[in-house]
Amino acid sequence: MPDVLVLVDHDGERVHQSTYELLAAARRLGDPVAVLVGTPGTATRLKDSLARHGATGVHVAESPQAVEFVGSPTVDALYLAVRTVGPAAVLVSATTDGKEVAGRLAARLDTGLLIDAVDLEPSGEVTQLAFGGSYTVRSEVTHGIPVIAVRPGSFEPEEHPVPAVEYELPVPPIDPAASARVTARRAPLAGARPALTEASVVVSGGRGVAGADGFKVVEELADALGGAVGASRAAVDAGYYPHQYQVGQTGKSVSPQLYIALGISGAIQHLAGMQTSKTIVAVNKDPEAPVFGVSDYGVVGDLFSVAPQLTREVAARRGGS
Structure with a gap:
């Protein structure tokens, strides 16, 4: 061969x-x-x-x-x-x-x-x-x-x-x-979570997270599932989360077993980086959000209500309750 x-x-x-x-x-x-x-x-x-x-x-x-x-x-x-x-x-x-x-x-x-x-x-x-x-x-x-x-x-x-x-x-x-020479290097933020492009589970937050503090619910769900945290371009541009976690056409492309989109409308730029995920779950207050068009499961609701409930349920099942 x-x-x-x-x-x-x-x-x-x-x-x-x-x-x-x-x-x-x-x-x-x-x-x-x-x-x-x-x-x-x-x-x-x-x-x-x-x-x-x-x-x-x-x-x-x-x-x-x-x-x-x-x-x-x-x-x-x-x-x-x-x-x-x-x-x-x-x-x-x-x-x-x-x-x-x-x-x-x-x-x-x-x-x-x-x-x-x-x-x-x-x-x-x-x-x-x-x-x-x-x-x-x-x-x-x-x-x-x-x-x-x-x-x-x-x-x-x-x-x-x-x-x-x-x-x-x-x-x-x-x-x-x-040739372009590298003049300096800065180590990425370290953490216990898996690398974004290698994780089997990715939980991403978008503009709907409404601020850097709002990403706590995204991180908690990701940690309960043993997954990585991602962010939409809108969230990154607004300063909610570091650029290294951006998923999309101008960020990282991911294809995990499970992708959960919290407060992400589903702009084509974002969908380009995650739509090959095996199973996609979206939570958004807008029933017309484009992200539902590529989702396997969709929840129309407030992510600050839905995500904590999901986190508690995952933690309870993993704890054998």
Whole structure:
């Protein structure tokens, strides 16, 4: 079977779940082969987990420059891996950074690019969300090696242990004059909740939460369910919650098993980031709110009444009451 390159998304210490999803997706097209870009020693820490999830090979590009520049080291490594392997396709996670890398790689290769894929067929046909999620389309690259950005949560990660062969990618030095340099880093707010893009349950609040203090009911329900907290763009723009938790076209795309929208009207910008969730529950006072159009279950009511009741019921059932 042909090789399929998968870009590893990681934080230097652990592989993100979206990469395991990509490895599962890649098996539909061929043999998954990981491309790992990081500082020296990264492969030693991460190789075993990649092999456990099906990576038959790991092409490693390690350099201090991997974290000094934006995108360029990763694009260079992927380009070299493509020239070395001749894969059937290249898969990256459709995050903000992943989409930039995918676009730059496709331009350099002069090949086809497909963004926001939610399904892959062995034939190479890709199902995408287009125009902010308003349409679902089926596409196929007809020129060159397909570069595909897959939305996180579209595939289930699977353990598929195989021996992984490690290869070194001798990536050339970065030209500082032609690349954006990282001048400072700020750690995200830490917490005990799961990462937004990896959580199986997400509870999001919108403008209807009516303020930063109102997000307490969102957090309490998320904690009762063991989930992550999200926010709509309107809530973020109003200063109710930090931007890193924004769900939507200009925020993060999520596809959990359960998505609960509290006080979110359902603007297309928000729906684009969550409508592929397996089960969607919406609570809104407006019976005409667009969010009900994509919801599996809808409650027309005051979120400050409904959410605490749901939190208490979840806590009681989990406590065995």
